[in-house]
Amino acid sequence: MLLVRRLDRGLSSSTLRSTSFCRPSVSGLSRLGFFAARSLPRRTTSTSSSNRRPDSGAMAEYADGVGAWGAWQVEPSKFTQLVVNSMRTLYPEELADRKWDNVGLLVGNSESDAKKLEPTVMVTNDLTFQVAVDAIGQGVSVIVSYHPFIFSGFKSVTNSDPQQATLLQLAKAGVAVYCPHTAVDAAPKGLNTWLADIVAGPHKHTPSVAIPCATAPESHSPAGYGRIGHFEEGAPVSLAEIIKRLALKLGGLKHIMIASPVGSDIKTAKVRSFGVCAGSGYDVLKSADVDLLVMGETSHHSALAAIQQGRILIQVFHSNSERGYLREVLKPSLEKLLKEAEPKAEVIMSEYDADPFKILDVSTLQEA
Structure with missing residues (x-):
């Protein structure tokens, strides 16, 4: 018998009797204002997924099948934290220009990941796919990449993007990534101080900061972006000497790009003051009252502006202005700190x- 519920109390009992003992059509029920309650097939009971005993293998590390388990159980790598703390000691993250820069631990790893790897850090200027694969192959636990590996957020992580493909490889292998960037630039004994010392060479000069860092801790003051140097009064330095020293100290460069005012002679020019900023440094130095600007790279229009102001501008390519510091200063400084806590720690360069x-001499090309 079809059960029905009376919705209209105004219906007569005869109408109710007629609908209670016969099977009306759906359209008929609609006209009468009734709702038909149809029986549904009974569901078979199953164990809730939240109570299901986890499989052995990967989950065994976190789930024993008894209590709650989840991401909170993942223990961060102790060695990675040691690397992070050491980098922060050398280059506090407060020194970074966080208005646009992205510094810090950008890719983490777990203690279980680190136990499978060596207590080794690989230092690189840029984290490319090749650098990542090499690090994985050598069992590296942490990569310290000067340039941030991640600048902006992701909405997806796939192998269709080179950066994301690299990230997936690193995450799969359990390799962490720390990026210091402008914290290294601004440190009192950082990248730009090193670059300024190369320009000055053996000549006495008065150093200063191009743009002070307002957030620098007392332990790392004075700090700032870019460096300015003034040679002693009456003792200008040969531009040719500075160029040769830069080429030698920056890795034996054979070519350097230089923009100089119309009519000036590079071979005989003298320099009384200079400004340096590794990487893309023109915006940091454009207001500096100096004869010579030294940077990794700049734009065509910036170079034109400099020579129209009577200044000389040297660019050595972006990462060429940075990589030497990583090898000569950052690597040994980091390794020394790490070994104090972990004697087996090692720091290597990519x-x-x-x-x-690369600068190509087209005369060396031969047609196939």
């Missing part, structure tokens, strides 16, 4: 890290 640009 062999696949290089500036993407």
Whole structure:
């Protein structure tokens, strides 16, 4: 018998009797204002997924099948934290220009990941796919990449993007990534101080900061972006000498790009003051009252502006202005700190890290 519920109390009992003992059509029920309650097939009971005993293998590390388990159980790598703390001691993250920069631990790893790897850090200027694969192959636990590996957020992580494909490889292998960038630039004994010392060479000069860092801790003051140097009064330095010293100290460069005012002679020019800023440094130095600007790279229009102001501008390619510092200063400084806590710690340089640009002598090309 079809059960029905009376919705209209105004219906007569005769109408109710007629609908209670016969099977009306759906359209008939609609006209009468009734709702038909149809029986549904009974569901078979199953164990809730939240109570299901986890499989052995990967989940066994976190789930024993008894209590709650989840992401909170993942223990961060102790060695990675040691690397992070050491980098923060050398280059506090407060020194970074966080208005646009992205510094810090950008890719983490777990203690279980680190136990499968060596207590080794690989230092690189740029984290490319080749650098990542090399690090994984050598069992590296942490990569310290000067340039941030991640600048902006992701809405997806797939192998269709080179950066994301690299990230997936690193995450799969359990390799962490720390990026210091402008914290290294601004430190009192950082990248730009090193670059300024190369320009000055053996000559006495008065150093200063181009743009002070307002957030620098007392332990790392004075700090700031870019460096300015003034040679002693009456003792200008040969531009040719500075160029040769830069080429030698920055890795034996054979070519350097230089923009100089119309009519000036590079071979005989003298320099009384200079400003340096590694990487893309023109915006940091454009207001500096100096004869010579030294940077990794700048734009065509910035170079034109400089020579119209009577200044000389040298660019050595972006990463060429940075990589030498990582090898000569950052690597040994970091390794010394790490070994105080972990004697087996080792810091190595990437062999696949290089500036993407090369100067090509077209006369050496031969047609196939």
